[in-house]
Amino acid sequence: MALPASGATAGENGEGSKPGFIPLVTVVDFHHHRGPEVERWFGVEEGQDPAADYDWALLPFMALSDGAHASTEDFSYFTLLRPATDDSPATSLFGISCTRQLDASQLLVRPSDVTRSTVQKAVVVIADSPQFFGMLRERLSVVTNAWFAQREFSDTEILRRFQESLADEKARGQLNEEVDRDQYLGMSLRELVREFRWQTLVLLKCCLLQPKMLFFGSRCERLCMMQFSLISLIPGLLRNLQDCAGPDLNNYEKNLSQPTSLRTSDRNSLLSYMGLPLQIFGKGSLFGPYTPLQQLDILADFGTKSYIVGSTNSLLLQQRDRYSDILINLDENMINITSTSLRTALVLSHSDRRWIDFITQEVNDTWDESNPGRPKTMGYRGSEEFIRLQFEEYLLSLISSVKYHNHLTKNAHNPKALLPYIEGDPSLDFSSEWVEYWMRTENYRLWDSHTDGHLFDIVEPRHPCAGGLTMEDVQRRIQQQVQDLHLDERFAVGREVLGRNLAAGRDKASLIFNKLYADMEALREAQRKRAEEAQLAQSAAEKNGSATPSVDGSKPQPAASSVGARAGAYIGSWTSWADQKRKQGWGRSSASSTATGGGGWGFGGNRKSRSGNTDSSSEKNGTPLSSPALSSPGFPTTEKIQMSSVHRASEGADRPVTQDSFDESVLDAAGSTDESGPSSPESPRKKTFPGEHSKNIEARLDEDGHDDVVGVAPNGKAESKPEEPKVAEPAT
Numbered sequence: 001m002a003l004p005a006s007g008a009t010a011g012e013n014g015e016g017s018k019p020g021f022i023p024l025v026t027v028v029d030f031h032h033h034r035g036p037e038v039e040r041w042f043g044v045e046e047g048q049d050p051a052a053d054y055d056w057a058l059l060p061f062m063a064l065s066d067g068a069h070a071s072t073e074d075f076s077y078f079t080l081l082r083p084a085t086d087d088s089p090a091t092s093l094f095g096i097s098c099t100r101q102l103d104a105s106q107l108l109v110r111p112s113d114v115t116r117s118t119v120q121k122a123v124v125v126i127a128d129s130p131q132f133f134g135m136l137r138e139r140l141s142v143v144t145n146a147w148f149a150q151r152e153f154s155d156t157e158i159l160r161r162f163q164e165s166l167a168d169e170k171a172r173g174q175l176n177e178e179v180d181r182d183q184y185l186g187m188s189l190r191e192l193v194r195e196f197r198w199q200t201l202v203l204l205k206c207c208l209l210q211p212k213m214l215f216f217g218s219r220c221e222r223l224c225m226m227q228f229s230l231i232s233l234i235p236g237l238l239r240n241l242q243d244c245a246g247p248d249l250n251n252y253e254k255n256l257s258q259p260t261s262l263r264t265s266d267r268n269s270l271l272s273y274m275g276l277p278l279q280i281f282g283k284g285s286l287f288g289p290y291t292p293l294q295q296l297d298i299l300a301d302f303g304t305k306s307y308i309v310g311s312t313n314s315l316l317l318q319q320r321d322r323y324s325d326i327l328i329n330l331d332e333n334m335i336n337i338t339s340t341s342l343r344t345a346l347v348l349s350h351s352d353r354r355w356i357d358f359i360t361q362e363v364n365d366t367w368d369e370s371n372p373g374r375p376k377t378m379g380y381r382g383s384e385e386f387i388r389l390q391f392e393e394y395l396l397s398l399i400s401s402v403k404y405h406n407h408l409t410k411n412a413h414n415p416k417a418l419l420p421y422i423e424g425d426p427s428l429d430f431s432s433e434w435v436e437y438w439m440r441t442e443n444y445r446l447w448d449s450h451t452d453g454h455l456f457d458i459v460e461p462r463h464p465c466a467g468g469l470t471m472e473d474v475q476r477r478i479q480q481q482v483q484d485l486h487l488d489e490r491f492a493v494g495r496e497v498l499g500r501n502l503a504a505g506r507d508k509a510s511l512i513f514n515k516l517y518a519d520m521e522a523l524r525e526a527q528r529k530r531a532e533e534a535q536l537a538q539s540a541a542e543k544n545g546s547a548t549p550s551v552d553g554s555k556p557q558p559a560a561s562s563v564g565a566r567a568g569a570y571i572g573s574w575t576s577w578a579d580q581k582r583k584q585g586w587g588r589s590s591a592s593s594t595a596t597g598g599g600g601w602g603f604g605g606n607r608k609s610r611s612g613n614t615d616s617s618s619e620k621n622g623t624p625l626s627s628p629a630l631s632s633p634g635f636p637t638t639e640k641i642q643m644s645s646v647h648r649a650s651e652g653a654d655r656p657v658t659q660d661s662f663d664e665s666v667l668d669a670a671g672s673t674d675e676s677g678p679s680s681p682e683s684p685r686k687k688t689f690p691g692e693h694s695k696n697i698e699a700r701l702d703e704d705g706h707d708d709v710v711g712v713a714p715n716g717k718a719e720s721k722p723e724e725p726k727v728a729e730p731a732t
Contacts (some may be wrong), residue, residue: 021082021093021128022170024050025163028063030120031113036060037159039121040156042163050126052129054082061292063097063122065220066312073145075137077224077289080126081245092245096133097124099142108151123159124149125166130228131238135727171350187225188373189233189387193363195676199335202346203354204391205434207308210280210441211342212299214323215310217330223310224289226330231287233307233391236277238269243279244287245302252279256452262458274396274459278443280306285442299323305442345437351429355465357620359390396459401426402435403453404461422461429463 025042037060038051051059062078076097099122104114125136143162147153193200206213207230217223231237243249263269271277271414284305289293291309293316298304302325320327325339325461337343348356366375366382386543404419405427411417427435438444550567 009224013729020170023112023163023166024126024164026051026059026124026126026160027159028060028122028124030064032116036064038421040157042160043167054080056080058292058294059095059124061294062095062290063124064099064120066292067218068099068122068220069118069120070101071219073141074219075141075221075224076122077130077221077228078135078291079245079288081249089251090246090249090252091128091242092249093126093128094130094133094241095124095126095131095137096140097122098137098140100144100148102148102151106151108155109154119153121153127240130241133228157572187222187229189229189384190363190375190382191372192226192229193360193387194367194372195333195361198348198353198356201348201352202228202335203328204623205347206342207231207234207280208278208441208443209342209345209434209437210285210306210443211325211339212306212323213308213328214316214320214324215308215328215330216312216314216317217310218312219330220290223312223330226328227287227289227308227310231280233388234277234280234395235271235392236281239277240277241281241287243283244281244285247284247286247298247301247307250283253282253446256450258447258452264458270458271392273452274399274455275447276395276399278395278399278447280308282442282446296323319375341437343432345431347431347433349431351463351465351467352431353395355463358465360386362386369426379484390464394464396416397462397464398430399447399451400459401430402438403451404456405435406448407453407456419456419461425461426461426466427464597637 022043024044026035027039029039030036037050041048041050043299044050050056057381059080062080063076065074065076068074068076076095076099078095078097080093080095082091082093099120101118101120104110104117104119107114107119123140125140127133127136139162143158147156149156150158153351196203217226228238240252243252259273261268261269262273286298286307286309287307288307289312291299293311293313296316299309316323317327317329320336321338325337325342327336327338328334329336337346362382366377366379368374368376373384380386405425408418408425437451482647508533
């Protein structure tokens, strides 16, 4: 079958000997009864349908992805197989579609077949290389938006001019594949590293092992961009994807030859001599950024050994063990490796981890939320080019170390063949399990067979982060662990919760202290008022002439009248007992009798002062001991009237005062105070005056019933007693 006019050969590029392809534009419509279908083509001769000519039956399903109706605008990236023709071999083509929808009520002319509320269409561009899709995406978005803004889909002039501009640029060489524009495709590498961190290196090394990789995500554009960004880390691979659309294509290997010259000043010459790109898509491999469910039969085909595909349909998640060795869920940022051998091989070595942690830190330190694709310092470190060159250096060191590993194996018994400045096997820093796994892949076989055996003479076979751990590596690892565990976020939440609790506790404590202070102030005010009332009452009593002792209003006081009454009753009973004894004759004595014993007093006689004067005031008052005057306010207001011990002084020695000595003293006094009786030695303490009975006596009564009677001076004041030996009072 002859190529359409738009598919004329534009020349060979010198790398893959692949003829040029004039870009095509097509419109895919979603019919409410027939489903997605191709509506029209631009850039082909009238009456031709490339979808039918090239057997692109799945093109409508690739252009309109599952779930595209959930967003206003969405993009889909896919691959198409162009069969071989008379003058060109089979090759891969790449498509990008922009899907939009419009409310049917806004159409200026509503066709009869539009039966639903919305109209959904996709504008598709098909080209022979994906490396310009980054620039092409912006232009396609503008054109599609302008076409929908017309609200008249029958007017397709804007789409026709768009295709003509693409064909003109292709003819003038502006879309020449020799231009190195890998960085213009895919999502930002800075975003990729920041999102996946150390797992970015895991995904790259997984691609080189050629397993069955399945990407899943609800957003089709992000799903596709992730895959393109990942494979763009392999230098030169985006310009050599001619065999990725089908597992039967193998043109790259057929046209590959081993380089015989090297220009070290030319980067492309160096990469070609080192065997880059590592071709992961060839015989038995497939690349489908967006793969609809209708293409699952190709994935399950026996001839399909490895692939990298993406899907937005969650049905594949239920059969991930069947369709994948590794599943990358972009919605949950989770990587699930189902193959045990693959999981073991993808464990990063210490050198690998230090290397990727260094790049991750550079990206995080220069991250700018307002512009994620560019460092906030506007410098080189952490930029897109910085990341791309770091991965390029890593891959060059990897293949050089593997070549030296093979050299060590062949010359194990020849020490002269070893490099003196390389210690041991440098490939161990890249993980020996991974190296062994990689040596069994197709891309390793293709690379090893088309490269020189002494590549380690061009690039030093050493891991970029070979050597022992440094303090910076430890700090970087700790920082990475904190980010992986989201400890900073948890601590932030914990600090917020703790702050709220502390604020609430501070408010509660403030309320409690305020209430306590208010209660204390109220109590203090009440006490002050009571004191003022007591002072006013005392002042009023003084004005009325009653001398009341100060009373503490806060403590209950016993009634003074009741205390005085009890004291008077006690003294009255003692007086009646003394009278009874006197009537029995105990109170009579001789005329010259005096007090005997230890200063006891006679009964019935008047008391004289020590100066010999009679206490006239006492005779005048004549107050008996049982007089109610004892209960006057001047009497001590105590519950029990304390009485001093009476000491009896005998001629020989003193004796302690007891109840018996009290009785004896009374009896002695009663027997010695008779007027006719002989006089006895006078007491050294006090004299007794017969005839005076309980007159002018000032007594202090003790609890044990003893009395201590002292004389009264002529001025009416009590005469103090002379000092006596201190004798312990008996316990009451």
